[in-house]
């Protein structure tokens with residue numbers, strides 16, 4: 001039987017934080033907002049407004065921008081796929097896993113345009129067997145349903161087990177465990193005090209891939 005490995009996208013296979021930094025720079029430049037604005041945007045992101053609709057409502061108010069929140073957010077979603085990249089080592093890692101018999105899929109939460117754009121532009125669409133996007137399927141991690149869709153598209157079933165690798169303790173690790181999968185958490189130092197019950201903890205997805213090879 002071919003083992004199954006499901007990967008989260010943002011800050012697991014791709015470095016979303018890096019792309020977001022680049023976006024902030026562009027956004028401030030375009031509007032002539034200056035360096036202080038960059039710091040303000042970084043701080044706003046760090047203080048925990050990961051949902052971009054909320055984020056852009058605050059940005060619009062703060063800078064008194066003429067565009068609607070919808071317009072700002074949708075421009076952001078169109079731009080981000082151009083700013084993200086997947087490291088060649090990660091692409092190679094996926095290819096090595098598949099070459100040694102693994103079935104590999106991406107399971108990600110987010111809007112269809114943004115997530116699909118990122119998966120296609122980075123080349124990840126061709127580097128995996130399948131993907132399942134919450135914005136397309138209408139079901140989000142940690143719900144088991146999204147993992148099930150990804151497994152099915154790989155010709156597998158969750159009943160046969162497999163692995164989930166991601167940086168989010170609730171969506172990826174909690175969700176993966178509830179789906180009956182073994183889990184590898186990418187620890188980026190952002191979850192102090194939260195229960196960490198993954199089977200393995202690493203700091204980079206490449207280490208997670210080594211574990212999969214060893215565990216096979």
Ligand SMILES: [Mg+2]
Pocket residue numbers: 008009010011012166167168
């Ligand atoms: Mg993530």
